[in-house]
Amino acid sequence: MKSLSARLLLLTVIFVMLAEVLIFAPSVARFRETYLADRLQAAHLAVLVLEVSPDGMVSQEMTAELLGFVGAYSVAAKRGDSKLSLMQEMPPPIAATLIPTQESPMTMIGQALLALVQDKEQVVRVIGPSPRNPDVEIEIVFHDAPLREAIRAFAVRIFFLSLAISVSTAFMVFLVLRRQLVRPLKRITRNMIQFRSHPEDQSLVMRPSTRLDEIGVAERELASMQTTIRDALTQRKHLAALGTAVAKINHDLRGILSSALVVSDRLETSEDPEVRRIAPGILDAIDRAVALCTRTLNYVGHDTPDLMLSDVKIASVVTEAGFGLPNGAELENGVDEGLSVHGDRAQLFRIMNNLLRNAAEAGAICITVTGRCKDNVVEITLQDDGPGLSPRALENIFLPFEGSGKAGGTGLGLSIARELARSHGGDLALRTTGSTGTVFTLTLPERARSDDG
Known part of the structure; x- marks a missing residue:
């Protein structure tokens, strides 16, 4: 039955x-x-x-x-x-x-x-x-x-x-229950099956009734979830198309850069002092364009791999991620050598590197990293002395392509860092920002969820 x-x-x-x-x-x-x-x-x-x-x-x-x-x-x-x-x-x-x-x-x-x-x-x-x-x-x-x-x-x-x-009595109760429960549940189930087959079809998004009980709540929540899924799939499709386009652009720009490098030797030895003066700027502009396309391509075409879990010393990851920071920024690593998490070292490196480079590129001179473990949760704090985030950057701080606070930025660093943190069962949050600097807090479970049990 x-x-x-x-x-x-x-x-x-x-x-x-x-x-x-x-x-x-x-x-x-x-x-x-x-x-x-x-x-x-x-x-x-x-x-x-x-x-x-x-x-x-x-x-x-x-x-x-x-x-x-x-x-x-x-x-x-x-x-x-x-x-x-x-x-x-x-x-x-x-x-x-x-x-x-x-x-x-x-x-x-x-x-x-x-x-x-x-x-x-x-x-x-x-x-x-x-x-x-x-x-x-x-x-x-x-x-x-x-x-x-x-x-x-x-x-x-x-x-x-x-x-x-x-x-x-049973028949009358059955009719009432069928009308109030079974039929709405069948409608919800049928809608879920149809939406699963064609999630991109907007006409298949649940149209909730005006009921105020649990069935009505379930219909409205399902409609909201389907809308979110549909938007995410649409965005993913657009990003995939963007990734293809950027790959082609990146290839062409690399060719342009190769040609520019060849020409640069002649420009730097030119007898015209004005040519020698502007040559480095031209090359820097091309480098920045290639770097922008490369970062965009890496984000769009990157699928988060399965976690390769191991015991990772946070202090060593911070040291490696802070090597060669741009704009001469200096790192103060205040993380205790014994503080560790059970996570993916490569992904943790990407998180720290994105955070540290973002701070340095935003104008920070000194970046201080500290950490502690409380209630089986590792909390890492990154504090810089930069100028702080602009109001525009704060509105979309963790959104890709929208959260950048500097000219020429993609806004991918923080988005990638939060995504990787959440894949570990943790999170990344902005604590404070202002003219005296910005503070981010990274939380990670001491034992990753995929490792429990």
Whole structure:
């Protein structure tokens, strides 16, 4: 049974039937109690005939008719010291004595269920107050076969009634649940399957309903997630196309650079001092153009590889990443030699190198790196004395091609660094920035998530 609707209908019928069963047993017990009360009342009415007779006696024919009316072998009524009785002949041996007023609810249920399954016929005596007058104690002796037949007939009626109520109730509950839960879930599931096949199709993005419950929240969150995925796929497609274009541009520029290098020898030995003065600037401009295209190509065409985990000393990575910083920037490595993480050394080097080079290129003269480990999380702080980030750079600080704060920058350094940090289960965040410098905080788990367990 794979259908959610079929399983829901079956479970609804089962649980409603279970509820009816819990009602069935008390109902049968209540019927038995009412049956015995009716017999006691009928017996009291029969005894009242004796009270109105002149000598407190009736004929044999009247006694037989009264006992037949009650359905008993004998009837007795006691009030105070007086006692009246009706009996035509000596009754069979009494097998059990029932006193309904002294039975607990569980006993009443047990006696009623026993009467349903018991086939042995027996004579019973019932003693209890008259429903018409509680001061009168009635005692009747009768055969229990009519009682058992009446209970069984009532049980059959209540069973079919309960069955009808259960099926109709279950069906109505099923219709409500199907409308409120199953159909929306099927709609969500169908949409997910269609979107997975064609995520670029905007018409397949979930159109959420106006519901305010959990289904409505799920629809809105799914629509938001699909929109995000579609935008990411679109951006990835555009970046792939950009990568192809940049690869071609990069190839052509390298050829131009080779030609420029050949020409540069002649330009530098030119007798014209103006030519010798501008030659280095031309070459620098070409170098910067090639470097820009190369960095863009590396970012667009780069897929983050699987982590090659090992114990990595943070201090050594910082030292290697800070070698040869541009603009003569100096590195102060304050990371303890014993501080380490379980991560990919190559990727950690890329993170630190991007952060340090960004700071140096932004105008920092001194870059200080410190680190500590707290609650199994390694926190690395990079503080520089540069001019700080511009408002424009702050708006899109971690977005590729948008977060650069310097002319000619791509904005890829911080984007790559954060992406690699998150692949380790950590993060990169800007703590402060201003005219006195900028502080970034890099957090990494001491043990990478892929290494847990």
